[in-house]
Amino acid sequence: MKRLAPYWIIALLTACPAAYAAEPPTPELFAAMIMTKQQQASAVPTSSGVLWRAPKGAWSRLGPEIQLVSSATVDPHDPAHIFLACGNGIVRSRDGGETWRMVTGWREADVLQIVVDPQSRENVYAATAWGVLVSHDGGESWRDASEGLPAERLAKGIAIDPRNPARLLLATTTGLFESTNCGAVWRRVDGFPEVAALRICQSETDLDRWLVGTEGRGVWRSRDNGHTWSPCAPALAQANVYAVAVAPHDADLLAAGGWTTGVWFSRDGGDKWQPAATALPSANITAMTFDPVHRHRLWASTFEEGTFYTEDFGATWHSAHLDGAYVFDLGFLDLKR
Amino acid sequence: MCAFFASIRLSRRTLTRVPWLCLACWIAWTQALAAESVWPAEAERLAALEQRRERVIDEAIARIDPQDPSKGSLFDIAATVSRGENLDWARQRIRALNDPPSGAMFWMHPMVLAMYAGRDSWNEDDWAYFRELWRTYFPYRGDTENHWLMYYASLYLVCEMFPEAGGEAWYNGKSSVENMEEARDYLRDWVRVTTSYGQGEFDSPNYIEEYVRPLSLLAGWAQDPEVRQIGRMMLDYILFDFAVEDLNGLYGGAHSRIYPRYTLEPALTPAASHAWLLFGQGEYQSTAGCLMLALSGYTPPAILDRIARDRETPYVQRELKRTRWRLRHMGPETFEIDGRVTAPVYKYSYVHPDFVLGCCQGGTLQPIQQQTWSLIWREDRPRGISNTMFAVQPHASPEEGTRFFVTDWDTVTDLIARSKVDYTAPDKLEGGSPYEQIFQHEGTLIALYDIPEDSRFPHIHTFFSEDLTARTEAPSGWIFAQGGPIYLAYRPFAPGEWRPVDWTGLLHGGAGGWVSSNFAELAGKSELYHSEARQNGYVLQVASQRDFASFAQFQKAVEALPLKFSLQGTPSVRFTTLDGTQLTATYGQPPEVNGAPVDYADWPLFDGPFGHAERGSEHLEMRYDEARYQLDFTDLTRSSSTPSQQ
Numbered sequence: 003m004k005r006l007a008p009y010w011i012i013a014l015l016t017a018c019p020a021a022y023a024a025e026p027p028t029p030e031l032f033a034a035m036i037m038t039k040q041q042q043a044s045a046v047p048t049s050s051g052v053l054w055r056a057p058k059g060a061w062s063r064l065g066p067e068i069q070l071v072s073s074a075t076v077d078p079h080d081p082a083h084i085f086l087a088c089g090n091g092i093v094r095s096r097d098g099g100e101t102w103r104m105v106t107g108w109r110e111a112d113v114l115q116i117v118v119d120p121q122s123r124e125n126v127y128a129a130t131a132w133g134v135l136v137s138h139d140g141g142e143s144w145r146d147a148s149e150g151l152p153a154e155r156l157a158k159g160i161a162i163d164p165r166n167p168a169r170l171l172l173a174t175t176t177g178l179f180e181s182t183n184c185g186a187v188w189r190r191v192d193g194f195p196e197v198a199a200l201r202i203c204q205s206e207t208d209l210d211r212w213l214v215g216t217e218g219r220g221v222w223r224s225r226d227n228g229h230t231w232s233p234c235a236p237a238l239a240q241a242n243v244y245a246v247a248v249a250p251h252d253a254d255l256l257a258a259g260g261w262t263t264g265v266w267f268s269r270d271g272g273d274k275w276q277p278a279a280t281a282l283p284s285a286n287i288t289a290m291t292f293d294p295v296h297r298h299r300l301w302a303s304t305f306e307e308g309t310f311y312t313e314d315f316g317a318t319w320h321s322a323h324l325d326g327a328y329v330f331d332l333g334f335l336d337l338k339r
Numbered sequence: 340m341c342a343f344f345a346s347i348r349l350s351r352r353t354l355t356r357v358p359w360l361c362l363a364c365w366i367a368w369t370q371a372l373a374a375e376s377v378w379p380a381e382a383e384r385l386a387a388l389e390q391r392r393e394r395v396i397d398e399a400i401a402r403i404d405p406q407d408p409s410k411g412s413l414f415d416i417a418a419t420v421s422r423g424e425n426l427d428w429a430r431q432r433i434r435a436l437n438d439p440p441s442g443a444m445f446w447m448h449p450m451v452l453a454m455y456a457g458r459d460s461w462n463e464d465d466w467a468y469f470r471e472l473w474r475t476y477f478p479y480r481g482d483t484e485n486h487w488l489m490y491y492a493s494l495y496l497v498c499e500m501f502p503e504a505g506g507e508a509w510y511n512g513k514s515s516v517e518n519m520e521e522a523r524d525y526l527r528d529w530v531r532v533t534t535s536y537g538q539g540e541f542d543s544p545n546y547i548e549e550y551v552r553p554l555s556l557l558a559g560w561a562q563d564p565e566v567r568q569i570g571r572m573m574l575d576y577i578l579f580d581f582a583v584e585d586l587n588g589l590y591g592g593a594h595s596r597i598y599p600r601y602t603l604e605p606a607l608t609p610a611a612s613h614a615w616l617l618f619g620q621g622e623y624q625s626t627a628g629c630l631m632l633a634l635s636g637y638t639p640p641a642i643l644d645r646i647a648r649d650r651e652t653p654y655v656q657r658e659l660k661r662t663r664w665r666l667r668h669m670g671p672e673t674f675e676i677d678g679r680v681t682a683p684v685y686k687y688s689y690v691h692p693d694f695v696l697g698c699c700q701g702g703t704l705q706p707i708q709q710q711t712w713s714l715i716w717r718e719d720r721p722r723g724i725s726n727t728m729f730a731v732q733p734h735a736s737p738e739e740g741t742r743f744f745v746t747d748w749d750t751v752t753d754l755i756a757r758s759k760v761d762y763t764a765p766d767k768l769e770g771g772s773p774y775e776q777i778f779q780h781e782g783t784l785i786a787l788y789d790i791p792e793d794s795r796f797p798h799i800h801t802f803f804s805e806d807l808t809a810r811t812e813a814p815s816g817w818i819f820a821q822g823g824p825i826y827l828a829y830r831p832f833a834p835g836e837w838r839p840v841d842w843t844g845l846l847h848g849g850a851g852g853w854v855s856s857n858f859a860e861l862a863g864k865s866e867l868y869h870s871e872a873r874q875n876g877y878v879l880q881v882a883s884q885r886d887f888a889s890f891a892q893f894q895k896a897v898e899a900l901p902l903k904f905s906l907q908g909t910p911s912v913r914f915t916t917l918d919g920t921q922l923t924a925t926y927g928q929p930p931e932v933n934g935a936p937v938d939y940a941d942w943p944l945f946d947g948p949f950g951h952a953e954r955g956s957e958h959l960e961m962r963y964d965e966a967r968y969q970l971d972f973t974d975l976t977r978s979s980s981t982p983s984q985q
Contacts (some may be wrong), residue, residue, distance in 0.1 A: 028529060
């Protein structure tokens with residue numbers, strides 16, 4: 003099994019020497035969410051935005067309180083450079099969250115995920131409900147980059163191949179698409195079904211391994227860097243899988259969860275899957291991530307019934323609160339604080 | 340003239356008719372004169388409009404208790420500061436309302452209104468307070484057409500107030516110049532798309548207000564001549580769209596969005612309040628849209644006033660609209676506009692002096708609140724009267740939700756129902772259905788349904804108002820009734836049963852907040868004709884009472900009309916209307932009128948006696964008698980062929 007250092011470390015060391023000379027950033031858990039449980043007779047959730055969790059467990063706001071923020075991303079070259087993927091467009095901070103600016107205009111909307119090229123900070127990509135946006139000036143300006151996508155181009159997620167950052171994989175509601183030229187043209191990934199791909203992630207230690215959660219077709223994996231795909235987790239074969247995760251320290255440790263499924267683990271790279279030994283208060287899983295610091299720690303968000311973590315594959319769960327939240331994305335940001 | 344007559348060689352038979360012809364000419368001439376006198380002189384119209392404006396502002400101010408800063412809206416504040424009154428109260432109240440600010444674009448536009456209306460009244464502390472709000476509160480842009488229009492109109496105007504402000508002054512980090520440029524560009528594009536392909540959130544008796552408000556802001560306060568002109572011309576445009584289906588102040592026909600309580604009483608709608616203010620129709624009621632119109636000083640052109648009020652002659656009004664932008668599950672007939680997918684909506688309304696019957700083709704054209712067809716009839720004082728009829732195939736599905744919203748498949752219907760509480764109710768009164776096909780010829784409407792077995796609510800229901808009288812279920816299968824000045828005949832193709840409106844009790848029980856306020860009173864004893872046949876359909880024939888000697892004669896005439904339908908396999912129907920037109924429809928196929936398929940391909944943007952607009956034209960011509968009023972959005976000009984009347 004190939005094991006490589008996490009690509010953000012490689013990028014940091016090679017592309018941005020000033021960054022590691024300073025105090026290294028610490029990965030902080032974030033949740034992009036809206037508070038919906040108490041939302042009655044109203045179109046407006048009671049709270050929304052991105053929260054980050056301090057080591058002692060308190061949640062604090064990251065960035066402005068905007069109604070629909072789907073995700074957050076930190077530039078691996080500069081931890082003070084933060085992007086928020088918003089309904090309004092893309093909101094960016096260049097000073098670690100002190101000040102923020104909308105860097106998109108009226109034509110850009112419903113941004114769902116943002117990724118930064120690990121080799122060149124100039125290249126930033128965004129998956130949106132209306133296709134793909136690309137910036138070649140570090141997020142200052144954006145243009146549409148949806149050529150080759152069908153009319154239905156709702157892109158839920160986007161990922162960069164760190165060994166070849168010109169290559170991108172796009173999870174859309176009509177399947178998986180690939181670009182090998184920085185988003186200039188997209189083509190459908192053969193062998194992946196024409197179903198909604200809801201979440202895509204890649205192992206940080208074995209870059210050939212990818213995992214995708216789908217709508218109605220369960221979990222799919224690739225072991226050859228996204229060139230061929232096959233279904234795994236037969237018990238989830240017909241599920242809507244909103245969350246998939248690969249442990250950053252162990253490419254064999256996977257997790258998946260979706261609507262009514264609860265959390266499932268695989269400890270052998272996806273050959274065999276088992277449900278968490280203890281059920282969460284809700285079996286509706288909306289987001290998940292493994293912890294980069296605490297080995298084997300998995301964080302999982304349920305629909306409106308709280309966010310939890312486990313360090314023993316679900317034998318016990320610890321509350322991380324966020325009761326009532328609908329968490330769209332859960333992950334770690336290398337914030338400089 | 341004598342020489343002209345002398346030169347005509349008239350037959351003896353014609354000559355014998357000359358006295359009668361002269362008499363007819365004289366009658367026509369005097370009637371024409373009389374018709375002209377129906378319309379007030381322009382000065383009179385403007386004076387009456389000004390009086391109504393003042394009343395709207397007066398009543399908003401009268402609601403204020405200057406001793407009680409715990410009550411009052413931003414609109415009330417705008418009204419009173421526009422006259423420099425109750426300033427202490429206004430200062431306290433505006434701070435209370437913004438602790439903290441909320442509501443996104445529904446906060447932005449009344450804040451801008453209050454700032455502009457009180458421009459000469461607010462002091463330095465007030466301005467500093469306002470600037471801080473706009474620096475720190477980050478409003479959501481929203482996810483509908485009206486949201487974006489309110490957002491960008493407000494953003495433009497507030498930045499125009501402080502044109503030199505840099506990015507540090509605004510919540511989004513952009514300078515005033517950048518924000519104004521973005522807003523102007525959006526507004527131009529919205530105008531282009533609307534006047535080329537049709538409005539996406541079209542003909543809503545409720546949401547017309549959400550267009551009138553931001554456009555009033557632009558028309559009333561924009562300093563930039565182009566932006567101000569966009570406000571004025573699009574108000575003309577949107578109000579024309581209403582005026583051609585206006586029956587004594589009520590908005591007839593199919594609607595993109597309507598709330599349940601307003602389906603029951605059309606006179607309650609904001610559209611009706613706008614008709615009172617602008618055209619003097621119906622009765623006064625307070626709405627924010629009216630207040631904004633009143634404060635803006637917008638004056639509709641005289642031709643619009645006449646189009647809204649002249650209901651002497653029945654006519655067909657055809658309009659092309661489009662669906663809301665679609666994200667998934669695109670459906671048939673879709674097309675792209677600048678990378679966004681939509682589909683055409685074919686509206687057809689028959690506007691009669693006594694009623695308006697209108698429909699669109701069916702399908703899920705809009706999420707949640709579509710009214711696919713409706714009938715309203717004339718009432719001189721329509722408040723408190725349920726002068727309407729419509730039908731619904733209740734449909735709620737993740738497919739519909741995800742077609743229009745980014746939300747996930749498993750949460751979308753639940754989250755829709757958090758605000759539109761009746762979305763998942765089997766007895767809801769609004770909403771489109773993918774299993775419904777509607778078609779109309781003048782006063783006759785035909786609906787066919789082919790509902791799959793696994794549909795969430797495999798039934799249809801048709802609303803019969805308590806204000807229909809003499810409802811009769813004839814042995815022939817027709818259900819007859821009288822409503823105001825009309826007769827109607829409804830022929831269900833499958834049997835049904837009578838149920839109370841809101842039989843689940845959801846809205847009666849108060850769910851949904853203001854959506855269900857006084858719902859029990861509004862529903863009254865009205866009923867739904869509920870049918871659970873999945874292959875289904877009906878014919879509705881409407882006629883004016885003036886065309887029949889009696890109700891019995893109407894019933895006899897309808898029962899004599901040839902009607903053949905089948906629900907075996909694919910539902911189909913053939914019906915000959917009261918005027919002898921043969922209508923044929925088979926579910927899933929284009930309907931036919933006298934054997935010719937309805938030509939949807941050439942459906943114009945607007946077509947009727949009062950105006951015309953071609954697809955893609957960015958142009959509208961309003962017509963009234965010889966008068967012409969042109970809106971040319973390519974260069975944002977208005978012109979009139981009879982300037983003295985405008």
